[in-house]
Structures are given as C-alpha cells and as structure tokens.
Amino acid sequence: MDSYSFRPSFAESTFISLFKFVNKYVPWHKLPPIIGAFNLSFLRVELRAKNLYDSYVTGSKQGNTTEEPLTQQRFLTTRNSDGKFNSLELPLMGCAGMRFGRNFPRQDTPKPSEEELWTPNPRLISDRFMARKPDEFIPATSLNLLAAAWIQFQVHDWLFHEAVRCMPRNPYGSTSLGPYGLKSANF
Amino acid sequence: MKLPRTKPDEILDPSDIKCPGYKNANTAWWDSSQIYGSSEAVTQELRTKHPDGKLLMTERGSEAFVPRDNNGNPLTGFNNNWWIGMEMLHSLFGMEHNAICDKLRQSYPGWSG
Numbered sequence: 001m002d003s004y005s006f007r008p009s010f011a012e013s014t015f016i017s018l019f020k021f022v023n024k025y026v027p028w029h030k031l032p033p034i035i036g037a038f039n040l041s042f043l044r045v046e047l048r049a050k051n052l053y054d055s056y057v058t059g060s061k062q063g064n065t066t067e068e069p070l071t072q073q074r075f076l077t078t079r080n081s082d083g084k085f086n087s088l089e090l091p092l093m094g095c096a097g098m099r100f101g102r103n104f105p106r107q108d109t110p111k112p113s114e115e116e117l118w119t120p121n122p123r124l125i126s127d128r129f130m131a132r133k134p135d136e137f138i139p140a141t142s143l144n145l146l147a148a149a150w151i152q153f154q155v156h157d158w159l160f161h162e163a164v165r166c167m168p169r170n171p172y173g174s175t176s177l178g179p180y181g182l183k184s185a186n187f
Numbered sequence: 188m189k190l191p192r193t194k195p196d197e198i199l200d201p202s203d204i205k206c207p208g209y210k211n212a213n214t215a216w217w218d219s220s221q222i223y224g225s226s227e228a229v230t231q232e233l234r235t236k237h238p239d240g241k242l243l244m245t246e247r248g249s250e251a252f253v254p255r256d257n258n259g260n261p262l263t264g265f266n267n268n269w270w271i272g273m274e275m276l277h278s279l280f281g282m283e284h285n286a287i288c289d290k291l292r293q294s295y296p297g298w299s300g
Contacts, residue, residue, distance in 0.1 A: 055208040057200040081223060081230040083214030094215035096225035099196055099208035101215065106206045111195065122190060149272025156221035156265045156273075160212045163191035 003106065004059030004090065008049050015042045055099040055106055063092035100159050123170070213265065222280050224264040233262065238299065239288045242281045251285070253277045 008016065019039045022031070028039035054062070068084070068091040070076070075085040083095040092098060102109055195207035214220045222242070224230045235243045243262065244251040253274060254262045261269060263277050291298065 057202055061199075079218060079223070081214075081220070081227045082225055083216050083218060083220070086214075086216050086218070096212060096214050096220075097210060098215065100211040106202070106208075110205050111207050117192075145272060149276055152268065152272065153221060153276045154217070156213070156267070157217050157219060158213065159215060160265065160267065161209050162194040162212060164194050165189045165191050 002059065003054040003057060004062050005054065006048050006052070008045050012042065012045050016046045019043070051103050053102045053105050055102050057106075061092065061098075062087075062090040065089065065091070068092060100161070219264070219280070221265040222263060222277065222284070229264065233264065239292050241285045241288045244278075244281050244285060251278065251282050253281060 015038070019028070019042050023039070028036045028043065030036075031039055056062070065088070070085060070088070070091075076088075080086070082097075083093075085091050087093040193209050196203070196210045198204055198207075213225045224233060233243055235241050243254050245254045246252075256262055260266055261274070261277065263281075266273075
C-alpha cells in the first residue's frame with residue numbers, strides 16, 4: 001500500500017475549478033460571506049490534495065476503523081486530547097507521536113548530509129543577519145512582538161519534534177573568537 | 188549554546204534511511220493542544236475538579252494566572268521556550284475558557300461539567 005494521499009471527490013473538484021474561475025475576477029474575501037466561506041473550504045480541499053504529503057511509506061499507519069474502533073461515543077463530538085478520532089476514517093491522523101506530514105513528497109526530502117546541515121553555519125547567519133550592528137538600529141515596521149508571540153503560540157499547538165542536542169561548529173575555527181568576541185560555547 | 192537537532196523516527200522502511208520521518212510530540216491538529224495538552228492524562232491534570240469543566244488557574248481577586256509546579260514552571264499543555272508573550276497568551280486563553288464555562292453554566296444550569 002502506498003502512502004496515504006487524499007483525492008478530492010468529483011463534486012469537490014468541480015467546485016475547486018468553479019471557484020478558481022470566480023477568483024480570477026473576485027478574491028474569496030470580497031465575495032458575500034457565506035459564499036466566501038465555501039470558497040475558503042474548497043481552497044482547503046485543494047491544498048490538502050496538492051500540498052500535503054504523508055511521511056509514512058504506507059497509508060495503513062494512519063489507522064482504520066476496524067483496527068482503531070471508536071473507544072468512547074463522546075469522541076464523536078468532543079476533543080480527544082491525543083488527537084485520535086479527529087478523522088473518523090483515519091483515526092491516527094495527526095495524533096501525538098505520529099510523524100509530522102510534509103509539503104513535499106517524501107522522496108524529495110532526503111536527510112541533509114553533515115556538510116549540508118552546517119552550510120550555512122547557524123552562527124554565521126546569526127552574526128551576519130541577526131546581530132545588531134553598532135550605531136545601526138533597524139526597526140521592524142510591519143511586525144511587532146505580539147505577532148512573534150502569536151506565531152510561537154500557534155506553532156506550540158502544531159508541532160514539537162523529538163530532539164537530540166549537539167554543539168554547533170565554530171565557523172571561525174575551534175578556538176578563535178568571532179567578530180563580537182564570542183567563543184562558540186557562549187553563543 | 189547547544190542546538191537541538193531533530194531526531195529521525197525509527198526506520199520502518201528502507202526508504203526511511205535516505206528520507207526519514209520525524210515524529211511530532213504534539214497533536215498536529217490545531218486543536219489548542221498547547222493549552223489543553225496532547226494526552227487525556229495531561230488534560231485531566233489541567234482541569235480543576237470543579238464540575239464546570241474549568242481550567243486550573245491561580246486566582247487572586249479578579250486576577251488569574253497560569254498555575255505553577257513546585258519548580259515554578261507553568262502548568263499548561265505545552266510550556267517550552269516560555270517568556271512573557273507565552274504567559275500573556277496562555278493566561279488570556281485560560282481566562283477565556285473559564286469565562287465561557289461561567290456563561291454556559293449561567294445559561295444551562297442543568298448541564299454536567
């Protein structure tokens with residue numbers, strides 16, 4: 001069995017094409033609210049079909065109704081904290097402990113080599129782009145701290161990968177100091 | 188400073204060696220798991236024993252705060268990388284949850300929690 005892939009129904013495909021045509025002239029948010037909502041929901045269906053890829057080789061990992069029967073009737077209408085039964089057809093989809101999905105097919109997302117992983121070195125990025133230069137303050141004019149908090153809050157809802165800790169390589173050599181006099185260990 | 192590296196999931200298929208999968212400790216659903224937790228056990232711990240289904244908050248007069256464990260860490264669904272921005276949003280959503288509980292109790296006194 002191949003990776004799980006979602007295919008829109010004939011009716012859904014028809015509405016996707018219809019709204020695509022409408023959107024050439026009117027964007028979804030300019031349509032009357034109810035129709036705009038339908039437009040959004042079909043945009044979602046299309047994104048699900050074309051931009052979401054399962055990260056398991058076989059679709060059976062997402063579970064089915066025979067192997068993962070509904071344990072309590074209340075999960076038909078209430079939240080199950082580990083995400084199970086949010087999809088009644090694929091009960092394990094999106095559960096805590098499942099592999100995170102991708103926006104590209106898995107064969108196009110090979111694991112980076114050691115060299116690729118450190119190119120560019122994160123410390124170099126920090127020094128070149130993130131560090132505040134002397135006498136030069138670059139204000140963020142389109143974004144404030146509330147946006148940063150909100151985005152972090154939403155990402156916390158979404159994912160957290162298991163991690164192994166590692167020391168970053170020092171791009172300036174193992175003992176030398178960077179442009180701001182910081183040793184790698186203090187970075 | 189140490190940088191965490193994402194841990195690849197165990198190899199379930201030969202193709203996982205080249206293109207690994209990465210497990211998600213949270214629910215991938217946008218289901219407010221950062222507030223309610225990603226397991227039934229955590230959710231139960233965060234809910235007070237109050238029959239109205241409220242979230243546990245430390246209340247001081249009209250103020251309410253995200254409760255803390257013995258080490259001073261916030262008790263919520265997901266508390267990594269905590270700072271004032273997280274404190275603010277978790278407090279806001281916790282208070283909103285409890286305010287909705289109060290409203291539901293007011294309108295439907297017969298409901299269970």
